[in-house]
Amino acid sequence: MKILDKLPYIIIAGFAWVVIVSSCANQGMPTGGPRDSVPPVLVETQPEYKALNYGGEEVRLTFNEFIIPDQVSEMLVVSPPLEKRPTVLTKSKTLIIRFNEKLQDSITYSLDFKNSIVDNNEKNPYENLRFSFSTGNSLDTLRVAGKVINSFNLEPVENALVLLHKNLHDSAVYTTPPEYIAKTDEEGMYLFDNLSAGEYHVFALNDLNTDLKYNEGAEEIAFHDTLIIPSAEYHSEVDTMVSGADSMLVAGHVHFLPDPIYLRQFTEKIFDQYVKTTKRDSRYQCTFVFNEPVRDTFDIQLTDTLLHDWYVLEPNQKYDSLTMWIADTALAAQEVIQMELSYFQLDSLNQIFVKKDTVEMQFAEKEDDSRKKRRDRKEEEEEGPPPIPQFTWNTNLSSSGFDLNKDILLTAPQPVRYLDPAAISIYLTDDTLKTPINAKFAIDTTVWRTYRLSFNWEPETSYTIEIDSAACENIYGITSQKLSSKFTTRAKDYYGAINLTLTNVETPVLVQLLENNDKEPILAEKKVTSDKTVVFDYLSPEKYRVKVIYDKNENGKWDTGSFQDKYQPERVAYINEVIKIRSNWDNNLNWDLKPDPTFTKNIRDKELEEQKRKEEEEERLREQEREQNQGQQNDMFRQGGFSPGSM
Template identity: 35%
Template sequence: MIRLLKHLSVLSYLAGTLFLLNSCANMASPTGGLYDETPPRLIRSNPKNNALNVSRNIVEIEFDENIKVEKPTEKVIITPPQINMPVIKAVGKKAVVEFNDELLPNTTYTIDFTDAIVDNNEGNPLENFSLSFSTGDQLDTLAVSGKVLSAENLEPAQGIYVGMHTNFDDTAFVKTPFERISRTDSRGRFTVRGLAPGRYKIFALDDKNRDYKYDNPQEAIAFLDSIVVPSSMPAVRQDTVFKDSLTIDSIITVNYTRFLPDDLLLRSFTSDFQRKYLQKSERNQREKLIVYFAAPTSEPVFELLSPLPERSDWYVMEKSKGNDTLMLWIVDSLVLRQDTITLKMDYLKTDSLNLDQVQTDTLSFTFREPKQSRKEKEEKEKKEKVEVRFLAINHNIRSAHEIYLPVQLEFEQPVIDFDSSKVRLMQVVDSVSSPIPFTVTGDTLNPRKYSLRHKWEPGGKYSLAIDSAAIHSIYGLWNNKVEQVFTVKTLDQYGNLMIHLSGLPEGKPAYVELLDKSDKPFRKVRVKNSEALIFDINPGVLYIRLFIDDNEDGEWTTGDYEQGRQPEMVYYYPAAYEIRAYTDHEESWNVTELPLDKQKPLDITKNKPEERRRRSLNEERQQQQNQRGSSPFSGGSGGGSGVTTPTPRRGVPSL
């Protein structure tokens, strides 16, 4: 009996050891497998795709697995457009669309899901899925496609509607909903489906109120001047067949129907129309009245009602470009002392018909001194007696001054006079300062700003001196002494750029702009004899844009649908450009060599396309498994238990 128990004990020990070894091997073995990257597969639909004489207002589409419909109100496009949004939902393995509008007779309906249908677990999208049916005995199958770009900066216009009209009247776009529609994806691409043979006008519309017509001048739009005639032709393409998500099986030739045109390009813009109205008025300082308008406008007319001024020029005006912000600096002492000032103002206000009408308002400006205790008042009076307050001056001078920049001065308050004889600009050579000539010009909008100009010598050393009490403000403040020494940068700290241009329209002016990494222009030069020469550029990476100045105002001008005017053309140099110090750069640029949608560098494109990395996750997993090698133990040779936690299988989100 004892011998038997010993044998059983040995057998139990051996069995336990084998179990542990087997367990270790199983735990180290990769068990996750490849991710499921297969999108849902269509099983059936009611009505069937391309069905005729359909009368039911519910569409049911069944797939081989449970699905979700992502962002149906954004991604699912139904044409003809629906006044009342249909109910679009997922029920298990089915996508269900229930129309709330009555189906139109003899009409082709297209439900374009784009990539809204995804499987319930991993979120794999079914790309470019659409279903069509007709309420009559004929199905319209033609389609047109293309891209929409922002006219000003060639950004892909995401989520903008593209619609078609067979009515060529100019008012159709304004008064009538689109007949057929689509919507752009992240790359600005669109396809309008279900078109009948015929002639169409095509438009893009950032539809704010979803009525599918241009009834708000603040909506971004695009239109083609030419007529679109859809057609089709047989074509051939090469398709790649995969054994799995990683392995190519074969490349096959596929015959298909190509729908034309498939390269339409629409340039979207917002008109320069802006609703004009008074936003607010305020008096946050005793000496200054501020009026804010919602948009650039004509300069309003003011009349002081209370108190009555002693002089007609009772204020000095400071204004922004476009007059949307106005500051009235009060110079009449009687008016200045009043806590409440009443003005009558005549200005432009946009009415409900989008017409500008003269509006007359009475504005009241009140200023109350902040409440102070007796002690605070005494301390303030004592401080004012001891301290002398000077007129503050800001300037743009730096120790290393840009060779192309004038000296800019901005005073705290408008000044009575800027006498250049009270300002000295000296050039320092071998420690000897010599006065040099300069010009002073006042800003046309801001009475507090002045520019001091001189043709700087590269590497030259200068000093600017303004004597104390030399400049007097309208409120009696005098400036303190200003002394500033600066050195202008040398030419070897800059690069120069000559651009030889081709592809430009003849006889039209053009401007080249240098852009920073945020796509903002910082230098501009006019094209002369098909060349743009820019001197004194700071070293670094920049980008280049060109616009055709049709109206010769020196600025890019947007379009206007009522006038039938397209926005001015814009082109981008298709790569970053690096400027090196002390180098003359020369570049040739054919602005039309690349299509517009291929020009803007991705580095400065803000609306970057959504990229899907379908196979990358499986590639990463396959690489991890290959790195483990053939050994069943992840610990390799040597010490350690060789036991690792297996990677759990997990769902892959939609990327």
């Protein structure tokens, strides 16, 4: 047969070969391969790990792959601390830490990289890398570890600087650098490794200016009450799994002392009074903010005139922010008012004197468009005189769902000159005679210009509140508008309760019911002085947290600590579980208030954990289904008679 006659068969055979090869090469949909989840591996160091008598100027760490050193400069902690920051370089797969000063003789240095070294592909971190060497002929091996937490909410403090001082004078933390430093991780944990023997004071700072010293009043601090003396003990252990006297195996471990040290960081109250801000918010309202409370020390006068009763002062609860209402309308009309503020201050000898600041409080109305002014005047002439101004009450009422355990709150927008309680009435909406109920009227002592009306409300009942017009007049002579509002209370079975049985109450405590979020606003608080059951009732079906303050000085609030006077902040503790309230259900809980030396806060939301578990289980089943479908597709390709083994 001629070549020309064979050509069609050759083409068909060639096409068939292409099809066969394609079928063998593509058994399924191509994938990108498994994700790189392996961190870099340290393969060589210069000097060797725990080397002695090292006199070099740098440390080299070589890995099995390229790394990214971006976070090393920020996170690396060298202890004992260096005066100059080391230079961080990379060369191929080697990380270079170059010291910019001569190292001390006969000192063990520790380099803590934490999780700052990551690979170049998926940024997998080399976790908790520590490297040490000695410039002398021995290596220090003692350890101190612990945790730094926020003293008020027990949250871990990340990147806190922890200091060890061999200088035991109280002033050392203010004036001299420490012998050793460490930084906390995201869990607040810290570790000093390769310590020399001796006595130490331990501190923790947020070290805002990175000078390794405590700047009183500007930085947070934590301190341990007693000296620490690091030591190590070897504990031998006989392996009881080995039989026979000849084959007895004795093992053991080294136990480092002291046990973990928990440090509670706080802001120390240092009296250094000054005015932070002054502002004239409106023609009638000014705000003064101080860095310290000015209770019983504040006074204000006009500099260019003498007036009496020309202002009303409304300080906040801490008395460090004051709202001043200008009661004299002629004075308020001035665009600029000069005032003299007086308050206590300390001089250079820590002696109290009266500090006086002169401030100019300015306010100018925005200019109206002239055409708009003419139009407004024309409208006024057509419509007659403007209505007499009146203010409107602000209330916490809603048409439905008013809580049984709440009071009605009435708030005036400006300071009140007088209010007639007899002009306020509450009655059952269905009562055509409008017979007033005997609600208790009181001034709210925590919120300015607010009044409370309390009553044992009946569930699922409709009430009406009425306030006569002109029942109240403010300091500018403006009266209140008439108020008539209906509201209906909730059903009793809508609520749940927490019955909390407390034991080991050794000091007065404040038991607080909190919202379930990071800010933890206080919803209710009860003081307890002995073992008892505390009840939080009429709770909406929500999630809550419970906290306790060990109110050692019995002043009804949490108090910070003082390094100057050597006392710690007041203890706090939490129930480490989110409490979910269900309607018509009581949560009965027991709580042992014996102080926890570890200050554990690990509030678990069991409902969210269960939801997450179910989602992970569903995702696992979906993944299995995808793998099965993928396998079935691969089998379909093989059913055509082509497989890698048949090629």
